[in-house]
Amino acid sequence: MTTRYFGKRIKRNEDPRLLTGRSLFVDDVDLPGMLHAAFVRSPYAHARIINIDVSQALKREGVVAVYIADDLGDYWKPGPLLVSPPPIADTVFNEKTQVPLAKDKVKFSGEPIVMVVAESRYIAEDALADIYVDYEPFSAVVDMEKALEEDSPLIHEDLGTNIAARVVQKKGDYESIKPDAALIIKRRFSYEHGCAAAMENRGVVAEWDRRSGRLTVWDTTQAPVVIRNGLADLLGLSERQVRVIAPFIGGGFGPKIMMFYQEEVLVPWVAIQLDRPVKWIEDRAENFVATTHERGQIHDAEAAFDKDGRILGVHDVFLHDTGAYDPYGLTVPLNSQANVLGLYDIKNYHSEFTAVFTNKTIVTPYRGAGRQHGVFVIERLLDLAAKELKIDRTEIRRRNFIPPDKFPYNNEIIYQDFVPLIYDSGNYEPLLDDALEKIDYHHFIKEIQPKLRAEGKHVGIGIVAYVEGTGIGPYEGAKVQVMSSGRVSVVTGVGTQGQGHFTSFAQIAAEQLGVPVDKIDVVTGDTDQFYWGAGTFASRGAVVAGNAIYEAARDVRKKILQVASEHFNAPEDELELFDGQIRVADVPRMSISLGELAKKANPTRGAVKPGTQPGLEATNYFGPERGATSSGIHAMIIEVDPETLQIHIQKYLVVHDCGKVINPLILDGQIHGGVAQGIGNAFYERLVYDDDGQLLNGTFMDYHLPSALDVPRIETAHGETVSPLNAMGVKGAGEAGAIPVGPLFAQALEDALHNVDLEILEIPLNSNRLWEIINDANNKGK
């Protein structure tokens, strides 16, 4: 009888450490002789630096060094381009990556200009106030459309334009089907995704060991291996000389994979220069301007429908705000472009976008990574068409779903991983049916809602659908080893930020080796232990690293069987792995613990057969040919107070399909958290900039993260179409909760406020903005 570990609600291995405050986060690193860094950041969004006077700061007791751009010598250069432009014909891409410290000109408010290193953080911050920077302020480029006008100020003068990129992708021929359309819906949509606001801000600690010639860096990064290789390159070291540790990370959500942040480049360098450990910990005020955002797009979109509501084609032209630099390439707008297609069989598609430089914080992916923007466009177009054609909104979706027999389904455009966007598998109608049943849709709209409306209540329902491209390449790896203690070590290169990898990865190995999950020690994010891989992003940890662990654990299993077969002189098919033992089935006395077997596999005297590899250990890799596509339905019932426009979410449901589930408890947590962030994005969080490019709400008092009172109980249910692209059949789930919440709110609010002729074409909303939109609608009606 084999115990199953895969697919079980198993509580997490990492929790006791976290719950008792004994886990290591970057700011917990404390080294003898450690110095502290702080940064002068530009108060202007766009200005020329005329002069910097650091002389007073250098006189302050406890200040060790002060650096401006010119002090960096050859080390000062623009950062590497993290994601190159996609192989799409006629793509325009103007590469402008961030610099370690601004020289001559600042391009966003919050850009670092001076680095102070002192004996304490308090002294370092005192010294910031000693530094005088003379600026000549310029007009800021804030609005995307104005940025493209002839007379707009230029952020990067040498380009002669504020265009960062332009990409056109086509499927079929939209123009040719337009004459056949029974209905064309055309609107302008604007969608803003705010900042990730992980509870832990960023931080870097670096220590240079002169005697061994080794640099150790603790970094709040989602991609320690890439940081290690990049730092070695920048500093002229070999990779073996650099160890990057991403210990426990207090939430990532995307911005912690931006590379390289200025501080990530500077702190290790200065630790070598001064030959002392240096720590920099971001504070929340810095986080709001210095850590990347995702922000906004404006879509001019139209869709052509036949009389039954079938989509004939979609035409979308959009602007994407990339901020002052574009180091992350086009990942976000490419995701938006792909997600307009959703889970619908759209045969004709024309999509073009222009990425625009603005004098604002750099834009990189934040949980969803542009998918939200695309999903909003297609879901809203469907809602508007359903209304015009008098078709039920769930029915119009059903009619357009890609049918289950059409998989793998080729969307004929290039995705963010640079290969054609092909959905591996899916079956959408059962998800919709399940959602309709669980939220009691037909009963609600036919009976409950009319009754409540008669009582004067403003109650609405929403149902939207989405896909999530997950588990993209290139690859991850893992090393699995049975220790002589009998415990199993699983080591992988990805970082972890709360996803439960210490447990879900252990479950994968446990299943293969018959070892209980709590006897498996997972190590992530230490490049001295494993130094291949790309990182944790795009909902790929469980899929890509997970399958690497699966392959490595299978190899170890084979080795265990082989070694034990020799040990017992019994055929492999008579052996069984159970509870950390291997035994000959039905012969209880012929049993050995895996720890003992591991010792036998590592003899220190005598001879071994040629070709023998020691220990019970294997390393393996997994690289999918393309990503796995998850899908789902979100449904919600909401009540709106017509006076205050405050909302109350009465019911929230997610029906989700991410293939085989490794740990349903962890999966539910991922979905709950994603929905909470989606609710924040839809109704609470907006980064407000003024015309000078100043962020006006850079505190938690002004930028409202949803609290326990704002996030409702979320019911989850699961479909299962396995992915044919990996042995475990899994798909990613990290972003699913966050993706379709915007259009869900728009639809449900329009429904709740049915007495107003309302079209919600923008996200984020809040009570105030909703009031303005309602007033506009009412005035238009007059």
Add this chain to the structure above:
Amino acid sequence: MTRLRSVAITVNNQEYKREVEPRMLLSDFLRHELGLTGTHVGCEHGVCGACSILFDGESARSCLMFAVQADGHAIRTVEGLSADEDHLHPIQQAFWEAHGLQCGFCTPGILMSLIPFLEKNLDPTEEEIRHALSGNLCRCTGYQHIVDAVKLAAERMR
């Protein structure tokens, strides 16, 4: 250099005597002077609640106080909740079983807000639990499993 002040602060039943600058935040004192890094700092303006500790038995933000203000007072941090990882406090145990944490960064502050709440009310409604949690931000969990954990802890502690 600012004049140092002597403080004697009892943390987790142990008295610490230190010389500190008057401007040193209590959160920095706990973390960097005493090495009690279980108390986390998320915003330093009193909103996120990650730095919550017990100050004479009441939940308080350690980032909004100076160490000198704690002179002569008793503080309890997450490290004082349990002897070690094998002997968890019922609240910690419930958070573990109900998956009430993901990245775990906000968790110590949440636990320290809940201790006085559960001392006063061992039969809270979901509404009461959510109000009690509303001073602590969590970006990972969506709060649902935290609410479940609090219910479970209350049940066990009754």
